[in-house]
Amino acid sequence: MDRHIVFLGLGSNLGNRHKNIQKAIEHLKDKVRIEKVSSIIETQPYGFVDQPKFLNCVLKGTTLLLPFELLEFVLEIENKMGRIRLFKWGPRNIDIDILFYDDCVIDTEKLKIPHPELHKRLFVLEPLCEIEKDFIHPVLKKSVYELYTQLISSRKE
Ligand SMILES: Nc1ncnc2c1ncn2[C@@H]1O[C@H](COP(=O)(O)OP(=O)(O)OP(=O)(O)O)[C@@H](O)[C@H]1O
Numbered sequence: 001m002d003r004h005i006v007f008l009g010l011g012s013n014l015g016n017r018h019k020n021i022q023k024a025i026e027h028l029k030d031k032v033r034i035e036k037v038s039s040i041i042e043t044q045p046y047g048f049v050d051q052p053k054f055l056n057c058v059l060k061g062t063t064l065l066l067p068f069e070l071l072e073f074v075l076e077i078e079n080k081m082g083r084i085r086l087f088k089w090g091p092r093n094i095d096i097d098i099l100f101y102d103d104c105v106i107d108t109e110k111l112k113i114p115h116p117e118l119h120k121r122l123f124v125l126e127p128l129c130e131i132e133k134d135f136i137h138p139v140l141k142k143s144v145y146e147l148y149t150q151l152i153s154s155r156k157e
């Protein structure tokens with residue numbers, strides 16, 4: 001069976017944020033062979049801004065799971081960790097987003113890959129640049145590094 005390359009984004013802004021991220025990585029190891037993990041950075045909340053700061057990181061791994069199986073697996077981890085998710089874009093103890101899955105494009109209600117917000121999120125692009133700046137976004141056809149510089153310069157306008 002083929003292994004697939006996946007990039008996952010992790011975030012936490014409730015409880016012991018460091019421990020939450022570490023614990024999620026330990027759970028992920030059951031089914032994802034982890035190749036690279038970015039630094040964990042503290043970031044200002046995006047979207048709904050009136051909430052505590054996040055810790056974020058991204059990782060690169062390989063897995064035998066198919067995209068929907070990977071989604072079920074990450075949702076299971078969130079549930080196991082007693083997912084507290086108050087509302088969309090609100091505070092949570094752990095959030096695991098599938099950013100890329102090979103160069104697949106999936107656009108369903110339940111699962112969208114690449115993650116539809118990733119090119120607007122510095123807290124994703126910055127750590128992605130650290131681990132794989134040349135990865136090409138399969139829809140936008142730009143490297144992660146290009147998306148990062150584009151986002152930075154759009155913010156200065
Ligand atoms: N690429 C993806 N990675 C993870 N979940 C996804 C993805 N695409 C769609 N989803 C769906 O999103 C749901 C989580 O939605 P929720 O309302 O919690 O979003 P959020 O985490 O607040 O926001 P965001 O997805 O923009 O970070 C999951 O149950 C899953 O079905």
Ligand SMILES: Nc1nc2c(c(=O)[nH]1)N=C(CO)CN2
Pocket residue numbers: 010011012043044045046047048054056088089090095123
């Ligand atoms: N900085 C930051 N902001 C967010 C985050 C996150 O992980 N980091 N996750 C959100 C829900 O998806 C909403 N806003």
